[in-house]
Amino acid sequence: MRCLADIDWTTWRAKDLATLCFVLRDDQVLLIRKKRGLGAGKINGPGGRIDPGETALDAAVREVEEELRVTPAQLSEGGTLAFQFVDGYSIFVTVFRAEALSGTPEETAEAVPLWTPLHAIPYAEMWVDDALWLPHLIARRRFDGRFVFDGDAMLDHELAVAR
Secondary structure, X not given: OOOHHHOOOOOOOOOEEEEEEEEEEOOEEEEEEEOOOOOOOOEEOOEEEOOOOOOHHHHHHXXXXXXXXXXXXXXXXXXXXXXXXXXXXEEEEEEEEEEEEEOOOOOOOOEEEEEEEHHHOOHHHXXXXXXXXXXXXXXXXXXXXXXXXXXXXXXXXXXXXOO
């Protein structure tokens, strides 16, 4: 599996279901530097795996609370991302946008909070696919993507964006 055509997407099922949540406020986005887990050391939005019996929305709120000690509010789903890694791992991510939050972000064992101006998002320190879809989330355009990765290297992708 080194390209999208190698995968039967009609029967593909991710090993893990997860969320990402990006809080936007005053021309800034709340990012994190991950301290552990998939993507440790990279900058991303807060998020993580969906627990059994939990909705994607509930998981997004819980993960932001666990990682940054704040509660996101006014969430809307921005898109979905399907990732297949050549080592066999796969993950399906529901991405949310939050318009507000309560509390002040704090560093935890999982993440360091980073309020970042929208014009200065550090894509070079993020997963390479983020530069493809995050601008659409910020612009409130719905997106759905599929990606094939070998470790940190993106081998193939497709991204559908609603206009």
